[in-house]
Each structure stands twice: as C-alpha cells, then as structure tokens.
Amino acid sequence: MKITRILITAAMLAACPPVGAATAPLAWQNKALSADARADLLVSVMTIDEKLVLVTSYYGTQVDRNRYRHPDARRQSAGFVPGVPRLHFTPQWQTDAGSGVATQGIAVPDLQRTALPAGILTAATWNPDLAVKGGAMIGAEARASGFNTMLAGGVNLLREPGNGRNFEYGGEDPLLAGTMVGAIVRGIQSNHIITTVKHFALNDQERRRTTVNILVDEPSARMSDLLAFQIAIEQGNPGAIMCSYNLVNGEWACQNPWLLNKVLKGDWGYKGFVMSDWGAMHDTVKDALGGLDQEAGVQEPKDYVYRDKLKAAIADGRVPIAVLDDKVRRIARVLIASGAADNPPTADNPIDFAAHAAISQADAEEGIVLLKNEGPILPLAGSARRIAIIGGHADVGVLTGGGSAQVYPRGGSAVQGEGPKHWPGPIVYAPSSPLKALQTERPGAKIDWADGSNLSAAAATARNADVAIVFVTQWTAESLDFPLTLPDDQDALIDAVARANPNTIVVLQTGGPVLMPWIDRVKGAVEAWYPGSNGGKAIARILTGKVNPSGHLPATFGRAATDWPRAEIDGLQRGKDEIFDVRFTEGAAVGYKWFDKNGTRPLFPFGHGLSYTSFAPSGLKAGAKGRTIQASFSVRNTGRVAGKQVAQIYVSPVKGGWEAPKRLGGFAKLALAPGQSKSATVTVDPRLLGMWDSRNPGWTVAAGQYRVTLATSATDPGSSVVVTLPASHWPAGRGVAK
Numbered sequence: 116m117k118i119t120r121i122l123i124t125a126a127m128l129a130a131c132p133p134v135g136a137a138t139a140p141l142a143w144q145n146k147a148l149s150a151d152a153r154a155d156l157l158v159s160v161m162t163i164d165e166k167l168v169l170v171t172s173y174y175g176t177q178v179d180r181n182r183y184r185h186p187d188a189r190r191q192s193a194g195f196v197p198g199v200p201r202l203h204f205t206p207q208w209q210t211d212a213g214s215g216v217a218t219q220g221i222a223v224p225d226l227q228r229t230a231l232p233a234g235i236l237t238a239a240t241w242n243p244d245l246a247v248k249g250g251a252m253i254g255a256e257a258r259a260s261g262f263n264t265m266l267a268g269g270v271n272l273l274r275e276p277g278n279g280r281n282f283e284y285g286g287e288d289p290l291l292a293g294t295m296v297g298a299i300v301r302g303i304q305s306n307h308i309i310t311t312v313k314h315f316a317l318n319d320q321e322r323r324r325t326t327v328n329i330l331v332d333e334p335s336a337r338m339s340d341l342l343a344f345q346i347a348i349e350q351g352n353p354g355a356i357m358c359s360y361n362l363v364n365g366e367w368a369c370q371n372p373w374l375l376n377k378v379l380k381g382d383w384g385y386k387g388f389v390m391s392d393w394g395a396m397h398d399t400v401k402d403a404l405g406g407l408d409q410e411a412g413v414q415e416p417k418d419y420v421y422r423d424k425l426k427a428a429i430a431d432g433r434v435p436i437a438v439l440d441d442k443v444r445r446i447a448r449v450l451i452a453s454g455a456a457d458n459p460p461t462a463d464n465p466i467d468f469a470a471h472a473a474i475s476q477a478d479a480e481e482g483i484v485l486l487k488n489e490g491p492i493l494p495l496a497g498s499a500r501r502i503a504i505i506g507g508h509a510d511v512g513v514l515t516g517g518g519s520a521q522v523y524p525r526g527g528s529a530v531q532g533e534g535p536k537h538w539p540g541p542i543v544y545a546p547s548s549p550l551k552a553l554q555t556e557r558p559g560a561k562i563d564w565a566d567g568s569n570l571s572a573a574a575a576t577a578r579n580a581d582v583a584i585v586f587v588t589q590w591t592a593e594s595l596d597f598p599l600t601l602p603d604d605q606d607a608l609i610d611a612v613a614r615a616n617p618n619t620i621v622v623l624q625t626g627g628p629v630l631m632p633w634i635d636r637v638k639g640a641v642e643a644w645y646p647g648s649n650g651g652k653a654i655a656r657i658l659t660g661k662v663n664p665s666g667h668l669p670a671t672f673g674r675a676a677t678d679w680p681r682a683e684i685d686g687l688q689r690g691k692d693e694i695f696d697v698r699f700t701e702g703a704a705v706g707y708k709w710f711d712k713n714g715t716r717p718l719f720p721f722g723h724g725l726s727y728t729s730f731a732p733s734g735l736k737a738g739a740k741g742r743t744i745q746a747s748f749s750v751r752n753t754g755r756v757a758g759k760q761v762a763q764i765y766v767s768p769v770k771g772g773w774e775a776p777k778r779l780g781g782f783a784k785l786a787l788a789p790g791q792s793k794s795a796t797v798t799v800d801p802r803l804l805g806m807w808d809s810r811n812p813g814w815t816v817a818a819g820q821y822r823v824t825l826a827t828s829a830t831d832p833g834s835s836v837v838v839t840l841p842a843s844h845w846p847a848g849r850g851v852a853k
C-alpha cells in the first residue's frame with residue numbers, strides 16, 4: 116500500500132513542474148486546471164509567430180472560381196486555422212452552418228449530409244428542447260466529418276421580409292429568436308465543438324451587404340437585434356461571434372469598438388472570440404483595436420490584415436502585444452473549455468444517417484404551420500380517393516435555401532439545372548418526395564400528378580380529383596433579397612387550380628413571409644418552409660393527420676409589401692463599392708410590433724398556427740415576482756386528438772410609452788392528450804418590461820401597471836390581467852453566459 120502511495124505521489128510531482136521552474140511547454144494540457152488557467156499557460160509559452168497563427172483563418176474551399184484552399188483544410192470546407200504543433204494545440208477546422216455540414220456550393224458525393232430544416236422552421240416549433248436535438252445532430256455530423264468549429268447560430272432579426280437569409284434565422288422577435296437559436300447552439304456544442312452566433316450585427320438585408328451602413332439609435336438596437344444576440348449568447352454560450360459585413364452607424368461591424376468592445380465584450384462580458392465574416396476585415400490596426408480576434412476567409416497571398424501586418428503593427432507600437440495575447444487567449448480558452456482542444460476531430464467517421472433523418476423529420480413535423488383550414492379540409496379525409504398533387508417538384512423533393520448554409524443532402528439534389536449556375540445557386544431539392552410519401556400514407560388513394568408548368572393541364576388534373584394540393588416554392592439565398600410575390604406565376608397556378616376544384620390546399624415552401632392574393636379562394640394553406648432531408652414525409656404526415664400540426668409563425672405575414680417599414684430593400688441600384696445608408700426608422704418596432712403600432716391587420720399574425728384539435732386556455736394569474744412578472748395559466752385540449760399548443764404571454768404598459776403596444780414576454784409549448792389539461796408558469800425577462808436607458812446604461816422599468824395577456828397569436832385578444840410593478844433598473848449585461 117505504502118509503495119503505491121509513493122508511486123502515485125511521484126507521478127503527480129512529475130506532472131507538475133517544480134515551483135519556480137520555467138513553465139513546461141505542455142503545462143497548459145493539465146485538465147485539472149480551468150480553461151482560463153490553461154489558456155493563460157498556453158499563451159505564456161507561445162512565440163509571437165505562434166500567436167499570429169491562431170488569428171487567421173484560411174479558405175478551405177476550392178470552387179469553380181478557383182478560390183485558394185489551404186492544403187490542410189477539410190475538403191470543400193469554409194475555413195481552416197493551423198494549430199501549434201510544438202505545443203500540441205489543435206487546428207480549427209471550420210464548417211458551415213445552420214442546417215448541417217455544408218460544402219460551399221459544390222455537391223461532393225461522399226460529403227452529403229443530413230439537412231436539418233431551415234432555422235426559421237425550427238423557430239416555428241417554439242420548442243427549445245427540439246432545437247437542442249437538431250443542433251446536437253448537425254454538430255455530431257460536423258465532428259464526424261472532422262470539424263471542431265461550426266459557423267451556425269444565425270439570429271439576425273426578420274426586419275425585411277424579403278431578406279434572402281431569413282430562412283437561416285429565428286424570425287422577428289428577440290425573445291423567440293434568441294431562445295430558439297440559443298438552443299440550437301447548445302445542441303451543436305454538446306459535441307465537444309464550438310459554434311458561432313452570427314452575423315453581429317444588424318445584417319438584416321443581403322443586397323449590398325458589404326457596403327450598406329445601418330443607421331439605428333442605441334436604444335432601438337439594444338431592444339431589438341442586439342437583444343436577440345444577447346439572449347442567444349446567454350442561452351447558447353457560443354464559442355465565437357461572427358461579426359458581419361455591413362457598417363453600423365458609420366463603422367464596419369468587424370472593427371466597431373462600440374459593437375465589439377463596449378457592447379459584446381464589455382457590457383455583456385463575452386469571453387469567447389470574434390471572427391470576421393469571410394473577408395469582412397478591412398484594416399490591421401482598426402480591426403485589432405476594434406475587437407476582431409480572428410480574420411476569416413483569407414486567401415494566399417492576399418486579403419489579410421493580420422499575420423506579418425499585425426506583427427509589424429505590434430513591433431512599431433500601433434498595437435500592444437497584450438491585444439494580440441487577449442485574442443489568442445479567447446480563441447484558446449473556448450477551444451479548451453468546449454473540449455475541442457483535448458479531443459481533436461478526425462474526418463470521415465461513420466454517421467447514423469437513419470437516426471439523424473428521424474431527428475430532422477421530427478423538427479419539420481413540429482415547425483410546419485397550418486395557416487388556414489376551412490371545412491376543415493385537413494387532415495385529408497379518408498374518403499379522398501383521388502388526390503391531385505400539383506407543382507413545386509413535389510413528385511421528387513422539397514426545397515432548401517441557398518448560399519453558405521447549403522447542405523447537399525444524401526442522395527443529392529432531386530432537381531438539377533434550376534436557379535443560378537454559380538453560388539449561391541444552383542437550387543437544391545432534398546430528395547424527399549411529398550407525393551411519394553402521401554402515396555405511402557394513403558395506399559388506397561389514386562394520386563394524379565401535374566408539374567404545374569401548364570395551367571390548363573393543372574386545372575384538368577385538379578378538376579378530376581376529390582382534393583387538389585398545390586405545392587408552391589420561393590427559393591431564397593444568401594447575398595440576394597427577394598420580392599414577396601411568389602415567383603414563376605405560381606399565384607396564377609393556384610388560381611387556376613382553385614377555379615377547377617374548390618377543395619384546394621396550398622403547401623408553401625418559402626424562406627419567410629410571402630403574399631397570398633389567392634388565400635380567400637383556397638380552403639387550406641400550410642407553410643412548410645424548407646423542411647429538410649425528410650421534409651416530404653413530414654408534409655405528408657401533417658396532411659394526412661398522422662401528425663397534428665403545432666408550428667406557429669415566428670414572423671408576421673402581411674397583406675402587402677407596404678405593410679412593413681420598407682416596401683423595397685435598398686441596394687439594387689447601388690454601385691459595387693458605394694457605401695449607402697439604410698436608417699431603421701422603425702427602431703425596435705420590428706414585425707408584429709410595427710403592425711401593432713400602425714394598426715395594420717396582418718394576413719397571418721406572429722404566433723399564429725392552427726391545430727386539428729382545439730384548446731381552451733384558462734386561469735391566467737400574474738403577479739410581481741421580485742421586480743419582474745410571473746404568469747401562470749392552464750391549457751386544456753378540448754378536442755378529440757392529441758396536440759401541442761403554444762401559449763404566448765404578451766406584456767404591455769397600460770400607459771404605453773414603449774416602441775410598440777406590446778412585446779412577447781414568454782411562451783410555453785404544451786403537449787396535451789384529448790381532454791388533458793396542463794399548467795405552465797412563465798417568468799418574464801425583466802429586460803422585456805423596460806426601456807433601454809442610455810443615460811443609465813441598462814433597462815429602466817417604470818413603476819406602474821402592466822397588462823399581461825395569454826394568447827395564441829399577436830392578434831389574439833386572449834385573456835389578460837394587470838400587474839403593478841415598482842420602478843427598477845437592470846444592468847446592460849444581465850445574465851450573460853459565464
């Protein structure tokens with residue numbers, strides 16, 4: 116026994132260098148130490164050249180534009196940061212993005228991966244636990260493919276309904292978007308990898324995204340886009356933040372001291388690192404001092420601001436070495452804290468695609484929104500013996516969004532040759548056919564198909580059926596913005612079918628809100644967004660009632676483009692290098708808040724979603740809990756089938772004074788069997804009860820009465836109670852992740 120103890124003691128002493136000795140180069144690997152301590156130890160033994168290695172990420176992509184690819188990057192990947200072999204410190208292998216492992220616009224047969232539905236669909240589930248599962252799945256595929264950094268977590272608010280990247284994000288409300296994206300981030304990072312939250316900040320349009328200068332007052336920014344980021348960071352604890360291409364109040368986001376040093380790292384106490392969007396760096400000293408920790412999208416031998424240029428700036432005193440040390444420490448710390456540094460990933464590991472497809476399908480089934488159900492025409496009656504399926508390539512697949520987030524699903528694109536030949540095209544359809552899935556669900560039904568290219572053929576097909584289902588698509592993509600009208604005359608297709616058969620249902624696959632001039636002429640409408648690798652099965656199970664829809668809109672669907680603050684997104688007429696202003700005159704009144712403020716009746720409101728059963732909310736109680744509000748209530752399933760209801764709590768000051776009449780203060784999604792009742796309690800984040808106060812940085816909650824409403828959408832009057840609150844103040848950085 117004694118010998119053993121002596122041996123153990125000797126082993127422990129060997130592991131820890133004698134006091135006073137030079138720190139052994141690998142002391143940073145001592146897992147008994149905190150990530151902070153280990154990062155400090157690592158930085159303390161690095162040479163300046165080794166430090167400079169960590170702050171530059173190289174392109175990992177060889178595309179048809181013959182872009183440079185770092186030789187050690189994973190194939191068709193977004194980025195690569197060499198490690199420090201002498202110190203056994205890991206490289207960073209970086210991949211896009213929010214729906215799974217993307218391959219930079221090129222289909223690579225052995226790099227096809229599972230496509231999670233688009234971020235806006237996951238937001239439409241209002242189910243953070245499900246979002247964690249989806250994030251965990253795509254993070255597992257990233258690690259299995261050799262990546263330790265996933266560039267996901269897009270959370271830019273849906274201010275512009277035509278923004279080409281709305282599909283990637285979490286909708287128009289800071290609480291919902293931040294909560295749902297934070298959940299995806301938690302899921303991804305459960306795989307000993309890190310991910311981002313992006314694009315910081317106010318990158319709410321794609322047209323001329325590298326030269327648009329967003330003008331917005333601080334209170335409005337703090338209570339809208341920045342609050343979405345703050346909540347996503349608090350709840351997701353992302354290893355990195357990706358700063359965006361645009362300017363904010365006259366300064367590039369990636370060298371914006373207010374945005375990066377004051378708000379993110381100062382007020383919020385963020386301890387991770389800031390990486391640029393790809394090529395979004397501009398100036399060595401301004402970027403270094405402005406808070407950019409890692410430049411990304413570098414190609415040999417150009418397009419970089421750090422490396423020898425930063426070394427020279429340090430040598431001549433324009434940038435203190437401590438600034439570089441802080442950057443390196445932040446990068447090292449999160450790679451250590453996440454487990455990525457101690458568990459370097461290898462490529463080409465086995466993936467359980469069947470299990471992952473089921474996770475993707477489960478997400479889709481909870482995020483598809485039943486918008487309209489007159490009759491009810493849905494779920495499809497068992498007596499529907501002839502079903503016409505028309506348009507949207509529904510015979511072969513479901514739509515996905517374009518750009519860096521493009522996942523090439525297993526089986527490859529079900530449609531070839533559509534959309535732009537080059538990035539962000541071509542248009543990719545996941546090979547999951549709604550028609551085939553419907554046939555499986557309804558083997559006894561006769562299903563007729565028309566591709567929708569010929570209106571009279573489509574009408575004829577519809578005329579002979581008991582029910583006609585028109586699939587319409589709106590492809591959206593990074594770097595582009597889009598009109599709200601469905602493209603390719605699909606409105607006319609719907610009209611032709613509806614004229615031929617009154618029992619018409621429309622299934623939409625869009626990246627966000629679209630206009631629906633035909634809505635009164637159809638009986639049913641379903642928003643399926645971009646439903647991922649098993650989207651066809653999910654749609655069929657919803658249409659047939661195998662699954663009761665429980666998605667709720669994360670964004671307002673208006674009746675006209677003029678319902679929103681800007682009917683047209685500026686940028687199309689701008690020169691390539693022209694810096695131009697877009698002023699967010701709506702301030703923090705984004706989405707339903709804008710509609711409420713202007714008394715505009717939406718086509719379908721934020722939070723809207725129908726079910727095949729019915730629910731009765733009741734027993735709303737609310738009161739002050741400390742200095743905030745806690746509400747409790749019950750919901751009963753009063754119908755005959757199981758279902759899930761999203762109970763929404765809205766808050767509003769009885770005397771007004773906010774940017775808009777009300778705000779979403781909380782929500783709960785409840786799964787209920789027929790006749791079952793459940794209760795829930797929601798505690799309102801105090802920042803949603805206050806106004807940002809620049810004089811006393813933080814949120815000031817005015818003393819007075821606040822109305823608490825339990826509703827099922829932003830236009831549902833629901834039931835409400837009034838709560839009296841004392842005055843209070845909440846600091847700027849409340850609750851930031853540790």
Ligand code: GLC
Nearest residue numbers: 193211212266313392393519
């Ligand atoms: C792109 C995107 C960003 C992506 C990155 C790497 O320009 O804006 O979301 O992660 O570059 O592909």
